[in-house]
Amino acid sequence: MTMLKTAFEEIVDVNAIGKEVNTRKVNDLLQKAWMENLKPAHEDTRRVLALLIDPQLDFMENGALGVAGSIKDTENTARFIYNNMDQITKITVSIDTHNPFQIFHPCWWVDQDGKNPPPFTAITLDDLDQGKWIPVLHAKKSREYVLNLEKNAKKTLVIWPYHCLQGTVGNAVENQLANLIYFHSVARKTVLQKVVKGTDPLSEMYGIIKPEYDTKNYINIDLLNEIEKYEMIVVAGQAKSHCVLESVKQILEHYSSRPEVTSKLYILEDCMSSIGGFEAATEAAFNQFKLQYKINLVKSTDLVLK
Numbered sequence: 557m558t559m560l561k562t563a564f565e566e567i568v569d570v571n572a573i574g575k576e577v578n579t580r581k582v583n584d585l586l587q588k589a590w591m592e593n594l595k596p597a598h599e600d601t602r603r604v605l606a607l608l609i610d611p612q613l614d615f616m617e618n619g620a621l622g623v624a625g626s627i628k629d630t631e632n633t634a635r636f637i638y639n640n641m642d643q644i645t646k647i648t649v650s651i652d653t654h655n656p657f658q659i660f661h662p663c664w665w666v667d668q669d670g671k672n673p674p675p676f677t678a679i680t681l682d683d684l685d686q687g688k689w690i691p692v693l694h695a696k697k698s699r700e701y702v703l704n705l706e707k708n709a710k711k712t713l714v715i716w717p718y719h720c721l722q723g724t725v726g727n728a729v730e731n732q733l734a735n736l737i738y739f740h741s742v743a744r745k746t747v748l749q750k751v752v753k754g755t756d757p758l759s760e761m762y763g764i765i766k767p768e769y770d771t772k773n774y775i776n777i778d779l780l781n782e783i784e785k786y787e788m789i790v791v792a793g794q795a796k797s798h799c800v801l802e803s804v805k806q807i808l809e810h811y812s813s814r815p816e817v818t819s820k821l822y823i824l825e826d827c828m829s830s831i832g833g834f835e836a837a838t839e840a841a842f843n844q845f846k847l848q849y850k851i852n853l854v855k856s857t858d859l860v861l862k
Contacts, residue, residue: 560743562588564638567739568732574616574627578731585735589742597645597746604861605786606637608649609764609793609800609828611733614719614726615652621719623795625829633792633827634736636856641744643861645786647737648749648779650764652720652799653727657693658757659701660716665689675717681706697758704769705760711768713760720754751779763802765810780810789820790859792827797834801841808849818849824856 566588569579614620617627637644656663662672665679667689673679681702683689691698702713720727728734741748751764759767766775783789789807793800804821811817823842830838845851 560592560638560641562592562739564635567638567735568631568634570631570732573630573730573732574613574618575731576613576725578735580732580735582735582738585739586742589739592641592743594642594743597744600643600645602643602788603645603786604640604643604788604790605783606644606647607783607789607791607793607803608633608647608733608737609791609803610650610652610720610795611730611793612652612720612726613728613730615794616730619719620717620726623829623831626794629792629794629827629829630730630733632856633824634733636790636792636824636827636859637736637740640861641740644740644744644790646746646749647740648751648782649729649737650751650753650793650799650803651727651729652754652761653722653752654718654720654754655722655757656718658754659691659698660713660760661718662715664692664698665715666692673715675715677715679713679715694758700771701758701769709768722755749782751776762799763806764799765803765806780807783807784811784817787820788822788861790822790824792824792856794828795831796828797830797838800828801838804845804851805841808845808851812849815850818851821849821851822859823851823853824859825853826855826857 567585572579611630615623615626617624658664665673668687673689679689684699684702705711705713737748753764754761756767756770759770761767765780791804808818842853846853
């Protein structure tokens with residue numbers, strides 16, 4: 557365990573996790589981080605990546621698309637990073653980023669009375685062909701997307717509450733976790749890597765590597781190549797059932813023939829939670845990943861980096 561001069565409570569206010577106002581002064585924290593005099597990350601002989609999936613305010617329990625359990629998950633994540641400050645080489649955080657007019661938001665669709673679908677409505681290709689739901693924009697491309705989503709991704713389009721809108725408070729990384737990960741950046745002299753995802757209006761992007769379907773066949777090869785360089789990849793974030801699951805799945809599928817890479821993934825099970833109703837399917841998927849790809853399913857308190 558890292559022995560730091562700065563106490564965990566000086567960096568993270570546990571009672572303020574998920575709240576919009578940061579109760580800590582970042583400038584003061586980063587001055588303290590510099591004074592820790594920790595070994596620079598580039599000197600690590602074993603490189604460890606902490607991969608944080610969408611740890612944003614809108615996914616906290618009171619957020620626009622709140623995940624039950626996310627506040628405790630965030631505390632656990634922060635404590636893990638704090639306790640392993642001198643062992644984590646780099647932190648990569650993905651930031652789900654949207655605008656109102658995107659294909660999975662209510663204002664993209666109307667019914668025959670001009671009303672938007674309520675959040676969590678499932679829209680199928682049959683719904684479109686029967687005129688139940690009508691796209692406000694890009695009718696041809698919208699149908700093509702729903703068709704290919706069902707055909708290739710084996711998924712149904714779900715309308716989500718407006719969330720992680722670019723430039724809003726909900727789009728931000730949760731404040732107390734942000735305090736901690738920037739503290740790590742300065743203390744270890746390593747640049748925090750931010751991966752923005754989800755800006756394409758005509759596609760969903762649960763995973764950090766590629767959209768569910770898009771005509772450009774975008775794949776974040778640079779990120780995959782970066783991940784491969786580490787001896788350990790420790791994963792936390794929200795929601796376990798969607799963005800975490802899809803991110804892990806995409807990484808595993810890309811490296812499916814390379815168990816020396818897939819076996820380096822450590823999933824912190826007490827640092828993520830599923831959206832209600834998806835728990836059983838999510839656990840089954842991760843257990844299958846463990847059998848097939850030899851990933852490691854662990855609790856943050858049991859994984860001590862030395």
